[in-house]
Amino acid sequence: SAIRVVPTTPFEGQKPGTSGLRKKVTVFRTPRYLENFVQAIFDSVPGRQGATMVLGGDGRFHNTAAIQTILRMAAANGIARVLVGQNGLLSTPGASCVIRARQAWGGIILSASHNPGGPDGDFGIKFNPSNGGPAPERITDAIYERTQTIGEYCILDTPEVDLSVLGETDVDGMVVEVIDLVADYAALMETLFDFDAIRALFQGGFRMCFDAMHAVTGPYATEILENRLGAAKGSVINGVPLDDFGEGHPDPNLVHAHDLVAALFGDDAPDMGAASDGDGDRNMILGRRFYVTPSDSLAVLTLNATHAPGYARGIAGVARSMPTSRAADRAAETLGIPCFETPTGWKFFGTLLDAGKATLCGEESFGTGSDHVREKDGLWAVLFWLNLVAATGKTVEELVRDLWRQCGRIYYTRHDYEDLPSGQADTLMADLRASLSGLFGTVQGGRMVMLADDFAYTDPVDGSTAAKQGVRVLFEDGARIVYRLSGTGTAGATLRVYIERPEDDPARQDLETQAALADLIATADALAGIQARTGRDSPTVIT
Numbered sequence: 001s002a003i004r005v006v007p008t009t010p011f012e013g014q015k016p017g018t019s020g021l022r023k024k025v026t027v028f029r030t031p032r033y034l035e036n037f038v039q040a041i042f043d044s045v046p047g048r049q050g051a052t053m054v055l056g057g058d059g060r061f062h063n064t065a066a067i068q069t070i071l072r073m074a075a076a077n078g079i080a081r082v083l084v085g086q087n088g089l090l091s092t093p094g095a096s097c098v099i100r101a102r103q104a105w106g107g108i109i110l111s112a113s114h115n116p117g118g119p120d121g122d123f124g125i126k127f128n129p130s131n132g133g134p135a136p137e138r139i140t141d142a143i144y145e146r147t148q149t150i151g152e153y154c155i156l157d158t159p160e161v162d163l164s165v166l167g168e169t170d171v172d173g174m175v176v177e178v179i180d181l182v183a184d185y186a187a188l189m190e191t192l193f194d195f196d197a198i199r200a201l202f203q204g205g206f207r208m209c210f211d212a213m214h215a216v217t218g219p220y221a222t223e224i225l226e227n228r229l230g231a232a233k234g235s236v237i238n239g240v241p242l243d244d245f246g247e248g249h250p251d252p253n254l255v256h257a258h259d260l261v262a263a264l265f266g267d268d269a270p271d272m273g274a275a276s277d278g279d280g281d282r283n284m285i286l287g288r289r290f291y292v293t294p295s296d297s298l299a300v301l302t303l304n305a306t307h308a309p310g311y312a313r314g315i316a317g318v319a320r321s322m323p324t325s326r327a328a329d330r331a332a333e334t335l336g337i338p339c340f341e342t343p344t345g346w347k348f349f350g351t352l353l354d355a356g357k358a359t360l361c362g363e364e365s366f367g368t369g370s371d372h373v374r375e376k377d378g379l380w381a382v383l384f385w386l387n388l389v390a391a392t393g394k395t396v397e398e399l400v401r402d403l404w405r406q407c408g409r410i411y412y413t414r415h416d417y418e419d420l421p422s423g424q425a426d427t428l429m430a431d432l433r434a435s436l437s438g439l440f441g442t443v444q445g446g447r448m449v450m451l452a453d454d455f456a457y458t459d460p461v462d463g464s465t466a467a468k469q470g471v472r473v474l475f476e477d478g479a480r481i482v483y484r485l486s487g488t489g490t491a492g493a494t495l496r497v498y499i500e501r502p503e504d505d506p507a508r509q510d511l512e513t514q515a516a517l518a519d520l521i522a523t524a525d526a527l528a529g530i531q532a533r534t535g536r537d538s539p540t541v542i543t
């Protein structure tokens with residue numbers, strides 16, 4: 001059929017945030033809304049003519065409808081081949097893997113990650129170029145600029161492609177190839193980890209529970225953990241992807257992964273627990289009645305990396321986002337390798353990974369990954385932990401306690417205040433920023449302030465800069481408070497407050513985290529006037 005050139009006008013606010021464009025499903029269903037953004041991608045990223053593109057999503061409501069639209073637009077815009085995950089599914093790290101393995105021009109991933117789904121939930125779209133990673137800011141800025149001037153988009157009127165059947169379909173000269181979503185990814189995992197050792201671990205009676213939270217990792221985890229590694233059937237729970245995540249909140253933390261927490265903290269708990277988020281890039285690791293903070297997880301993987309075949313030659317460096325605890329810095333120091341500090345969001349790790357400066361990366365928000373793909377990777381982290389348990393004979397808890405003994409423990413918590421009025425949150429941050437210059441050298445809650453600034457970053461590889469990435473207050477004893485506003489929400493504003501302090505005395509490394517940080521939590525409130533300004537007497541979520 002003939003290409004249709006459809007006149008359109010710009011929508012306000014199509015600016016990608018920390019990880020792509022996220023809005024309510026209702027917004028994405030506005031006529032021309034998705035089309036405008038997709039055309040802006042095609043217009044802004046060179047090289048699409050005759051190219052191969054990857055397409056898939058986390059399976060949330062509107063996923064397949066959006067995929068059918070994008071296929072018609074891809075055909076009208078000169079794409080030669082689109083690789084789509086079966087049933088329209090691809091995890092974020094899975095998509096990154098396929099983009100790299102098949103040397104694609106790039107990929108479009110449909111996801112709002114851990115945000116709730118369903119007709120009244122959230123939807124999202126992001127573009128990853130040929131390295132498989134989140135588009136860097138120069139690309140997202142170009143896409144955003146294009147959305148502000150767009151006057152038309154191109155589409156074909158072709159029938160829907162059956163996404164349930166593997167194989168190729170012709171769409172007006174463009175090939176749509178429906179691919180097995182797990183195959184390339186599982187093959188990559190087998191090159192990184194000692195599958196024989198993990199298989200032997202399970203054969204020896206090791207039990208685990210993996211909570212896929214009715215999101216995209218279900219098929220990946222079932223194939224890899226149960227089918228290939230021999231974990232007992234039923235080790236994967238909530239393994240069937242649902243378009244509303246079973247009305248859940250697919251965020252792998254102690255609050256939202258309640259089924260998993262009940263199993264790991266109950267009677268007859270398995271040896272290890274893990275969960276992943278909507279699009280499969282986050283992970284939470286639990287030992288038996290033991291919670292691993294994501295920041296500690298990154299440090300443990302760093303310290304023990306050489307136990308995994310894929311990292312046996314050693315790691316070049318590690319990178320963490322600024323609000324992530326300094327446990328990774330200590331692990332890196334122990335190994336004599338560099339540790340990089342970047343702004344929040346995986347897109348800032350891309351240059352370090354591409355340049356071979358960082359091998360492992362992590363964020364406090366349950367994100368860990370490496371140079372095997374260019375996204376954080378939930379299941380990869382789970383396999384890494386399994387490999388460490390198998391190789392060392394230690395439990396999850398023992399591996400973390402080894403870290404604390406060697407590098408000290410860093411007590412760490414994040415307090416989120418969700419759905420604040422935007423104006424109120426902006427004023428809070430503005431006032432906090434204005435107070436920074438007077439803080440140095442003062443004593444706050446019994447601690448002397450050694451540094452108070454707004455984090456700014458210059459990329460050591462390409463020299464690009466990012467300003468206003470979060471307010472940080474560092475104290476003389478190594479304690480730290482960080483404040484920033486979320487860039488992934490779709491309603492109101494979310495204030496995130498990150499609080500940590502090191503404890504090097506082994507006799508005092510066993511406190512309950514909130515109690516261990518109580519005085520700093522009070523200081524964090526006092527410095528920003530959180531309760532007084534918001535009227536909230538407690539955070540919405542504590543991780």
Ligand code: VG1
Nearest residue numbers: 018019113345346363365486487488
């Ligand atoms: C949050 C996390 C950040 C993470 C981002 C995307 O961003 O804090 O560390 O990279 O989500 O993760 P923000 O701006 O809301 O704090 V995902 O799994 O939602 O793609």
Ligand code: CO
Nearest residue numbers: 113277279281
């Ligand atoms: Co995610």
